[in-house]
Amino acid sequence: MALLEVEKITLTFKGIAALLDVSYRIEKGQIVSLIGPNGAGKTSMLNCISGRYVPDSGSIRLRDEELLDVPAHRRTRRGLSRTFQNIALFKGLSVLDNLMVGRHARMDAGILSSVLYLGRARAEEDRHRRRVEEVIDFLGLSPYRHQPAGRLPYGVQKRVELGRALAAEPELILLDEPMAGMNLEETEDMARYILDINEEWGVTVFLVEHDMGVVMDLSDHVVVLDFGQVLATGSPAEVQADPAVVAAYLGSQDAAFLGR
Numbered sequence: 001m002a003l004l005e006v007e008k009i010t011l012t013f014k015g016i017a018a019l020l021d022v023s024y025r026i027e028k029g030q031i032v033s034l035i036g037p038n039g040a041g042k043t044s045m046l047n048c049i050s051g052r053y054v055p056d057s058g059s060i061r062l063r064d065e066e067l068l069d070v071p072a073h074r075r076t077r078r079g080l081s082r083t084f085q086n087i088a089l090f091k092g093l094s095v096l097d098n099l100m101v102g103r104h105a106r107m108d109a110g111i112l113s114s115v116l117y118l119g120r121a122r123a124e125e126d127r128h129r130r131r132v133e134e135v136i137d138f139l140g141l142s143p144y145r146h147q148p149a150g151r152l153p154y155g156v157q158k159r160v161e162l163g164r165a166l167a168a169e170p171e172l173i174l175l176d177e178p179m180a181g182m183n184l185e186e187t188e189d190m191a192r193y194i195l196d197i198n199e200e201w202g203v204t205v206f207l208v209e210h211d212m213g214v215v216m217d218l219s220d221h222v223v224v225l226d227f228g229q230v231l232a233t234g235s236p237a238e239v240q241a242d243p244a245v246v247a248a249y250l251g252s253q254d255a256a257f258l259g260r
């Protein structure tokens with residue numbers, strides 16, 4: 001059984017298909033990348049998984065359970081979290097508080113029992129804090145913990161965004177262009193964090209990214225979208241050599257990865 005199984009997802013906007021009959025699987029423990037030219041439907045796909053968009057038809061199953069029946073705000077508790085292409089932090093809140101917000105999305109509904117049994121509430125709160133502290137350490141965010149997120153350098157904000165998603169303790173994390181706008185050093189740092197999240201923390205990663213060097217280095221498996229349809233799937237080497245992928249990317253600014 002795959003961790004995530006996407007089957008025949010179609011999503012239209014005013015009759016125009018952003019996604020058409022899209023099917024693929026994400027195996028537990030892998031880093032799977034979703035690539036494709038601008039407007040191919042990558043963010044729309046993440047939005048269907050996270051619940052921001054509701055597809056016209058198809059099925060998305062997480063651990064064999066239909067996600068489309070689960071309201072968006074409850075999907076975090078099922079083990080799903082994400083980052084956004086455009087940073088979506090609470091700019092006035094500190095790094096620590098942004099991560100606590102990410103953590104709260106995961107909290108159980110047992111608030112009443114927590115109130116009745118204060119001891120348990122404290123233990124819970126400690127557990128959440130501990131997780132957030134772990135994430136802060138792991139991402140090297142300690143120097144920024146009390147600073148308002150909105151005033152941090154862009155590369156650090158991208159890391160806080162990752163931290164917020166990680167604080168929710170996801171089994172599957174959806175990353176929408178985590179390297180976008182970063183310099184080489186920041187990109188290498190982010191690539192290392194993604195690998196560590198996967199290898200050390202056991203989180204399955206679904207990565208949307210235009211930096212093909214990164215995609216080819218990190219991915220176990222690649223799904224290629226073009227005009228809302230799956231053009232190819234396979235190992236990095238397989239998709240790089242796929243004639244349809246080559247044709248779709250020829251002349252684009254991302255074409256350099258072909259035939260490496």
Ligand SMILES: Nc1ncnc2c1ncn2[C@@H]1O[C@H](COP(=O)(O)OP(=O)(O)OP(=O)(O)O)[C@@H](O)[C@H]1O
Nearest residue numbers: 013017018036037038039040041042043044045085
């Ligand atoms: N909310 C929306 N309303 C109308 N059209 C939309 C909406 N969201 C996405 N689309 C359309 O769906 C198509 C796919 O867009 P999407 O943002 O998913 O592409 P993408 O692959 O993420 O592109 P990029 O690489 O530029 O981020 C585009 O034609 C886009 O205009």
Ligand SMILES: [Mg+2]
Nearest residue numbers: 042043044085
């Ligand atoms: Mg996008």
